[in-house]
Amino acid sequence: MLKECGSLVKEEKCVHSYPYDWRTKQPVVIRPSKQWFINTASLKDKAKSARGSLLTMLDRRTYWCISRQRSWGVPIPVFYHRETGEPLINKHTVTHIAQLFKEKGSDCWWELPVEDLLPNEVLKKRSSWAAVLEEESEGDSEEAESRLSWLPARLRKPLVPESDSRADVYVEGKDQIGGWFQSSLLTSVAVRNKAPYKALVVHGFAVTEKGDKMSKSLGNVVDPDKVINGGEDPSLPAYGADVLRWWVAESNVFSEVQIGPTALNSARDSINKLRNTLKFLLGNLQGFDPRVQAVDPKEMHYIDQYMLHLLREYSIKVTDAYTEFDAGRAIRVLQSFIARELSSFYFSIIKDRRSCQTVLEEILDGVTRSIAPILPHLAEEVYLHTPGHDEGETLFKSGWMKSSSVWRRPGLEEAVEGACAIRDSFLSSIAGKNAAQYDLNIAVEPGLLFELMESLQEHPSSTSSQLAELMMVARVNLCSVLPRDLPSDALLSSGTFLINLEGGVIREDSAYKIAAVPTSAARCPRCRRYTADSADCLCPRCQSAVSQAH
Incomplete structure (x- = not known):
């Protein structure tokens, strides 16, 4: 058309990546249209207490486009002059429409005639205005409401006006740094002069084990329901909810997260190892009631006191990890504690005494509480069989991990760690022998x-x-x-x-x-240590323990 009328100045071919729909991969036609923007200049400085990528996006965004070409959503309450196209929106018209929405709901925008949508004082001055249906929402009406998630949708007022009334945390994918995170921040700062959240957790996307992004159009999405209950594919058995939850927690959710048979099998193996540890603890606490049989830390052996010290250090590390929303670190701390402090150290050397049973009960309680946010069903199952509380009690109403310091003799830590250093030298010298x-x-x-x-x-x-x-x-x-x-x-x-x-x-x-x-000593048939005079008699320690039991 431009060539035919002689108005084409220059024609040039170029390659541009933008005019393709990301979902269908088909070319799109861009058309100009009227849009509504919010000037964020007055909000930016107040909102820039946020950090990282959110801060960068806030700096780049000078205006926020709120109009979307959709046939559904929350309307922008704007009126246009039939002849000139001049827009009409002010505090009087917005207040009137807000009151109508409160009484009749947002559908009244499409249902009521224009004379009901405009205040009387405006109608008297401007009789030739009419409403048009211009949409605000990116998705549906709920998605638009999510921008005001810090307000209850039905009440239109703060949940607790007298308090801080901020959410502890907002959790979403990294694509929402410029979306829900930012729109919620800007609206809250505009209305309340403060952020709607105390912290953000931004996670990556789930990808296949090959690193491919999951897409409905490609058909490579792993269905969580099939992970739990199993699918038609033999490579996807019924793993159960615990495995799915462990996989999520163990993954570095702050980057892209891989899921597939390898990751899920690893999560299942980790849970089985954890269950074996919990079974060992429960088995050794059979018949023990910490409310009447627990030993005071002052009367414990050094090694038992030292183990309580390690348990306290463990509880602090786990609590810090959860406080920073890093469940993956909490799992790594748990696995290290079980492998090093428990399996390779304490479990291998403790003997039959109330002192160590007291510590085992403390360990079981601490480990159970530390896995409760990730494996709530397993934690509650263990708690039901744990001694020391009344029947019918639930773990989730009994508080968090105990991390108070225990009484320790001077030099306790150094004595045990010095002995462990000597033991390491000894074990190295015998080259794997018993x-x-x-x-x-x-x-x-x-x-x-x-x-x-x-x-x-x-x-x-x-x-x-x-x-x-x-x-x-x-x-x-x-x-x-x-x-x-x-x-x-x-x-x-x-x-x-x-x-x-x-x-x-x-x-x-x-x-x-x-x-x-x-x-040169013989193996004791009871404790299995080489401390007996002959193979058919008990060692002195076991003789004393048996005589006291009788």
Whole structure:
């Protein structure tokens, strides 16, 4: 047409990525139309207390387009002159329409004649105005309401005007940084002069194990219902709700999240390992009532007191992770605690005593509460079988994890960690052999480390001391120098341990030497330690325990 009338100045072909619909991948035709904008200049400075990408988008956005070409949604209450097209919108017309919406609902915009939609004072001055249906919503009417999610949709007033009345957190995908997060922020700042939320959690999108974005048009979406209940494809069995929840929590939701058989199988294996730990704890607490049988921390063995210290550190780390909405970190802290502090350390050395049962009950309580936000059904199931509370009580009305500090003797942490350092040297020297089949000679120079080891073993030689328990050996001989008459098959090693007391005021680098010798004692049929005189009789410790039980 331009060529025919001689008005074309220049014609040039160019490649442009924009005029294609992202969903159908088909070219689109762009047409000019009248749009309504909100000038955000007066809101921007107040809203810029937000951070990161949201702040960047706020800086770029000078105007906010609120009009959408849709056949549904919340209308923009604007009137146009029939002949000139001049728009009419002011506080009088908006207040009148707001009152109509409150009385009759927003459908009255389409149902009532124009003379009812305009205030009388306007009709007297302008008789030739008519309403047109111009839409605000990006999606449907609810989506438009979500911009005012900090207000109850039906009341049109703050939930609790006297209080802060801000949400603790808004959670959505990263595509809403310039969407719901920002529109909710701007409307709240405009009306209330404050943000609608205290914190934002922005997550990435779920992608396939190959990293492909899920799309309905491509048919590669993983249905959560099929993850829980199973699908026709054999590669997607019924994993259950716990596996789905664990997968979500374990993933780094702040980036793209992969889902598929590999990720779901890994989540299932992790839960099975967790269940085994919980079963072990429950089994060892059978018949124990912490309300009447718990041991005061002051009367506990050092190792049990030390375990309470580790449990407190664990509870602080888990609580911090949840406070920062990082469930993935909470799971990593949980798995590390179970693998290192419990399975590889405490579970392998504790014996039959009320002191350790008291600690096991504390551990079970802490672990159960720490998994409750992720695996609520499993946590409640465990709680129903946990001793120490009345039947019918629920975990979710009994509070969060206990993290109060316990009474500790001076040097407790250093004594146990020093013993663990010596044990690591000993285990390295026997190259994977059974530690229980050795007598261990520990020679420590006179000083702080020797005093700490003496706090774990009062007598020079013992098969049942706390030090022998920590070393997991048949007998420990504690001395200042190694014996000269060691057998030829003795395994020698040495090392140092840095003691740091009172915040670094007291520091001492102490040396130690160890000699591991195969024990001549027999295996006790009750405790299975090599501490008995013969294979058909109990060791002295078990004889004492059995006689006390009778």
